[in-house]
Every structure is written in C-alpha cells, then in structure tokens.
Amino acid sequence: MSEKKNLKELEEKMLADKSLPLNEGTLVFGEGNPKADVLFIGEAPGFYEDREGRPFVGRAGKLLDKLLEETGSKREDCYITNVVKRRPPKNRDPLPEEIKAYKPYLEKQIEIISPKVIVPLGRYAMNHFLDDGKISQDQGKIFWWRNILLIPLYHPAAALRRASLIEDIKNGLTKLPKLISGYEDLLKKRLEKKKLPNEE
C-alpha cells in the first residue's frame, strides 16, 4: 500500500480512537509529502491549527515557512506533524499522559513516512527521541535515532519570543540539504561500524 493510503488509514484510526485525550478538539494529523526526506515534529497544535486542522499555520508556522524558504527548503517537500495531535486547552504544555497516549500514533507515522532526517522542534518533540536531551545544549547537533538522522532545533514559537534563536534555527535548517544528500553514505558508515568483531 502507498504511504499516502497508509497515512490516511492511520488518521482514520486516530479519529475513531475515543480513548485519546483532548478528544473534543480538531485532530491535526499532519501534512506534506508522504515520502518526505525530512519530517518536522512540533509540540501540539495551537489556536489556528485547531481551527484549520493543519499544523504550523499560526505565527510560529509562518516563521518556520520563512526560515525554510531562506535556507533553500520547501515546506511542501517535507512532512510536518506534532507529538500531540490535538490542542491542549489555552495552549498549555502537553501533559505526560497526553504525550504517552499519542506516542504510538507518532511512531507509526514515522514508520510509514520513513524519513532520512527528523527535525524535532523544541524540547517536547526532542524528548520523544532523546530522553535526557536539553534543547539549549543539543539544538543544531546531529544524532542517530534508529537509522534516521536527528537534528533537534529550537521551536519557532521560542524564537518569536527571543529573536536571537532565529539564527540558531537557520543554521540548523541550512544543514538539511547536505544531510539528505549524504544520508546513504552516513548510514553505510554507521552500519559498518556496527559490525560484530567476529564478522570483520
């Protein structure tokens, strides 16, 4: 089955899952190229995302679009989603139990899209991958998560509050084209290193 069809099925499964918290709000499943090389993951939808049913369409999203354009990436080539896929009331931080409830769906979404690079935006998304990660220390650094490259960046909403973070986000986004084109090589090197001693 195609990635698009699998994503549609997953979205329908989520809509039918009445056990998910924040169930009264709009499901903001995610959007973009189902075969994207780059997957952006934010925290949770806000007011405008809830209203439109699309991720990153408010002020933070506009900033992300601008920075993508300035660094040579196109939003429509990527896929964009969130850890928690419904808006927490009054945009409060997502609760641990909300993150936990939505986690299997995010995992499945990642499996279907199978990106080369994941960009977690902000600490909530980063902590899905790096339990002990600290965004101020780890943003812009490159990690492996399973066989996917990971580059956590500051959340654009944080950069709306603190303009000095914009340059950090831009520096990270600038690395994306090279990470995508170098992915096969980097993975090969990683797998070679993983060989067991008796296989050398």
Ligand code: URA
């Ligand atoms: N902030 C997020 O984390 N996600 C969105 O979709 C919008 C704002």
